[in-house]
Structure formats: C-alpha cells, structure tokens
Amino acid sequence: MERVVGTVARGIRCPIINEGDNIEEIVVESILKAAEIENLTINDKDIVSITESIVARAQGNYATIDHIATDIKSKFEDDTIGVIFPILSRNRFGNCLRGIAKGAKKIVLMLSYPSDEVGNHLVDLDMLDEKGINPWTDVLTENEFRDLFGINKHAFTGIDYIEYYKSLAAEFGTECEVIFSNKPETILEYTKSVLACDVHSRIRTKKILKNNGGEKIYSLDDILTESIEGSGYNEEYGLLGSNTATDDGMKLFPRDCQPVVDNIQQMLKDKTGKTIEVMVYGDGAFKDPIGKIWELADPVVSPAYTAGLDGTPNEVKLKYLADNNFAELRGDELKQAISEFIDTKNDDLQGSNESLGTTPRKLTDLIGSLADLTSGSGDKGTPIVFIQGYFDDFTK
CATH class of the missing domain: 3.30.1330.100 (CofE-like)
Structure with a gap:
C-alpha cells in the first residue's frame, strides 16, 4: 500500500x-x-x-542567588559593576540579577533598545523615528528615556522591565543606575568592571570592552563554571540557559x-x-x-x-522541479521523474537551483x-x- x-x-x-x-x-x-x-x-x-x-x-544542576552572589563577589570585589545587555525576562534573568545585585554594592544596568537581542521590546521602533532618536548612536539616561517614551509594558507579560529590574536590585539595598545604549563601550564611562549578559553576541561584546580599556570583563558564561559551595554549575555555559526554579533558585543548563x-x-x-x-x-x-x-x-x-x-x-525543492525541470510532465510521469531525480541527486546541493528555497x-x-x-x-x-x-x- x-x-x-x-x-x-x-x-x-x-x-x-x-x-x-x-x-x-x-x-x-x-x-x-x-x-x-x-x-x-x-x-x-x-x-x-x-x-x-x-x-x-x-x-x-541547581544553584541559588547566594551561589551567584558569591561568584560575583569573588570576581568583582567591591567594584561598581556594569551589567549590560540582559534579555528582558523574569524567568531567564530575574534571579540572575538578584544574585548579581546581592554580590554588589552598585550596578549600572545598561539596556539595549528598542529591544533586547531576542526581540523583547522596551519601546516600539516607530516611536524612535517619531522622536528622532538613533538607537545606534544615542545614549539615554533613565529620565531621558521616560521623558521621551513614558512607561511601556511588555506586550505579553505586562511588565515594565525597567522598574522590575530596579526593584530586584533594591531588594538587597544595591544602588542601581539605568542607562540605555547599544554600544558596549558606553558602559566604560561608568565603570571598567563589566558583566556582559547578552547570549549570542557576548564574545564580540567582551572583545570590544577589552579593546576599549575594560579591566574586569566577564560574561554570564563565566559565572558558575564550577561548583560554589556545592552548587550546580556548567563548565561551558555558566549561567547561560538557566531558568528560575524556586524563589531563590535557578536550574542551570545541563x-x-x-x-x-x-x-x-x-x-x-x-x-x-x-x-x-x-x-x-x-x-x-x-x-x-x-x-x-x-x-x-x-x-x-x-x-x-x-x-x-x-x-x-540536502534536499531539493519539489515545486521547483515541477515548475522547471519537468514542467511538461503530469501525473505518474511527473512523479516518476521527480523520484528518479531525488534518487540520483548530488550529495552536496548547496548553491544549486534545485535546492532553491530549502x-x-x-x-x-x-x-x-x-x-x-x-x-x-x-x-x-x-x-x-x-x-x-x-x-x-x-x-x-
């Protein structure tokens, strides 16, 4: 059959x-x-x-905010810490930030805008155009950002992430200054000690920071790379890929x-x-x-x-074959011709017209x-x- x-x-x-x-x-x-x-x-x-x-x-593979705080303290001591480019997520970054804040006296939180790297928006792109703001060059303080754009809650979660992240730092009495910039080197005007929290662009971010005079430069994959007082850890990814597990705990990437x-x-x-x-x-x-x-x-x-x-x-596009290579065929003849083409296709179709659209x-x-x-x-x-x-x- x-x-x-x-x-x-x-x-x-x-x-x-x-x-x-x-x-x-x-x-x-x-x-x-x-x-x-x-x-x-x-x-x-x-x-x-x-x-x-x-x-x-x-x-x-679990850790608590206390484990994070201990590692942060060991790396940054009493320095003001620039915490830059975190994603806007309670699940992914909430407890990470609580641990960071618990291990610091002051943090300067630098958020990318209009969105984080995975597309969570702080402000609509059209609003930047209306206000004449260039996110690639313009650096904004929290007051300037609020004056321009007001309060914008996340479309799905209803969270004002600026206020939410500040509240997490305040929970531990940690001073938190918020700025907005898409240039990594901006943070070096505030501190030379930086924790890059971006996920996929972290290597470039750290390189830019080091090339522009950064001194203590780490990223989330440098935190909890080994067990801290019996905690879980991840040698390769550290805190990257972690999720909130309990009020004070994180499940790390396996x-x-x-x-x-x-x-x-x-x-x-x-x-x-x-x-x-x-x-x-x-x-x-x-x-x-x-x-x-x-x-x-x-x-x-x-x-x-x-x-x-x-x-x-390594696939061919059936509709391309039907519309081009075998345009004159129909029914069983077309089916047979396409089947024979697939059976004899090259092991590497990269760049071929027949793979167009795969x-x-x-x-x-x-x-x-x-x-x-x-x-x-x-x-x-x-x-x-x-x-x-x-x-x-x-x-x-």
Whole structure:
C-alpha cells in the first residue's frame, strides 16, 4: 500500500523527573512503552528528542542567588559593576540579577533598545523615528528615556522591565543606575568592571570592552563554571540557559550531555535492533511575527546529539522541479521523474537551483524547533518527543 504520511512528531509522557533519577533508563522505557501502547513500529533514523530541563533536573544542576552572589563577589570585589545587555525576562534573568545585585554594592544596568537581542521590546521602533532618536548612536539616561517614551509594558507579560529590574536590585539595598545604549563601550564611562549578559553576541561584546580599556570583563558564561559551595554549575555555559526554579533558585543548563544521548542510542539499539538518533534540545530558535521574539534564550538549541544529526539538510525543492525541470510532465510521469531525480541527486546541493528555497539551517536547529513546539513549555507533560519519517523523502 502506498504510504501517505510523512514526518510525524509525538510528545511522549514520562514520570516527573527528580534529582538522581536515571534519565537514560526513563527515556528508553518511555519510548518503548509508547511504542507498545500506540502500536508504533520503531525504525532506523527515528529521532528521540529530550528537553534539556529533565536532563538538568536528573543531574541536580541547581544553584541559588547566594551561589551567584558569591561568584560575583569573588570576581568583582567591591567594584561598581556594569551589567549590560540582559534579555528582558523574569524567568531567564530575574534571579540572575538578584544574585548579581546581592554580590554588589552598585550596578549600572545598561539596556539595549528598542529591544533586547531576542526581540523583547522596551519601546516600539516607530516611536524612535517619531522622536528622532538613533538607537545606534544615542545614549539615554533613565529620565531621558521616560521623558521621551513614558512607561511601556511588555506586550505579553505586562511588565515594565525597567522598574522590575530596579526593584530586584533594591531588594538587597544595591544602588542601581539605568542607562540605555547599544554600544558596549558606553558602559566604560561608568565603570571598567563589566558583566556582559547578552547570549549570542557576548564574545564580540567582551572583545570590544577589552579593546576599549575594560579591566574586569566577564560574561554570564563565566559565572558558575564550577561548583560554589556545592552548587550546580556548567563548565561551558555558566549561567547561560538557566531558568528560575524556586524563589531563590535557578536550574542551570545541563552539563555532560553527550554521554547521555550516546547511551540512550545504544540502549535503544540493544532493545530494538534499530539505530535511533538522539538529541537534547532547549529553545527552538523560531521567531514570533507578532511579538517579534526570537525563541533562543539558550546558548544553543542542542547541547548534544548523536552523529546522524550532524550537518544540514540536502534536499531539493519539489515545486521547483515541477515548475522547471519537468514542467511538461503530469501525473505518474511527473512523479516518476521527480523520484528518479531525488534518487540520483548530488550529495552536496548547496548553491544549486534545485535546492532553491530549502531551509538553510542545521538539522539540530530544525529538529529542535519541531520538538520545542511539540512539547511546549507548560503543562503538556511530554518532555520527550519521538519523531518518525524526518529523513524520508518523496520516494519513500
């Protein structure tokens, strides 16, 4: 019988994960149980995607604002700290800022505008045009910003992030001055000790600061890179990718993920005889067209994946073939011609007309988006996503 279904993504339920749980056994058992109950046939090149959250929970990779404060204090001592380019997020940065403030006497909080790097807006871009403000050159104090734009609450959360972030510092009696600039070097007019809080542009930011006279220059991936008094940590990403867990606690991005995905792949191979690809995923790296938010507050979409998920898609565009290479064909003849073209396509189609319009992204970024949208971030209870048919094409 002709196959009529292509890629299928299923959210898989599993037990609530706690510290010390064997995440590898739980994932394998959950997949096998789902396959049995739902009468699924497991195949080579199926994909198991696991949200980073349950890996970190099993590892017990947690830290408190006190741990953050201790690390901040050890790096900056009593200096005024420039805290620059944080994303506007209670979940992602609220407790980070509380820890920073608890370890400092004064901070100068420099916010990028009109939005942070992932698209959370402080002010509408049209308002900048109306007021004649150039965000790439103009530096604004808090009073100047308020006089120009007033109070603008986040479209989805209803939070005035300027006031909210100031209140977090005030909680510990820490002085907080707020300025607005998109030039990293602006902060050096206030202090030479800077914590860069941007996620994806942090390397460039630190380079600019050091080249312009910055002295103590760190970024979030330099904080909690080792355990502080028994805390969790992440050698590579530090506080990047962390989330609020409790009133005073953060769940950090998971560490040592490669052995996890490799072991799950081998365990599934032993149980099923099939080679299944496995990855850990975080944010999906997709953009909301209304709120303008780019869903990638994590440092990477996937911190670990098995070898079969390396690289980018090597696909042809069916409608291009139908409209160009085989425009004169219809029906079964067209189907046969396209199938033969796919079967004999080059191993590298980069730059070819036939691949025009295919998505030029890493496989793990594409699959991570699919998994993130499937599992959601709320109460679906499906932190494992089982994907079938992803690597199939029109001929299968």
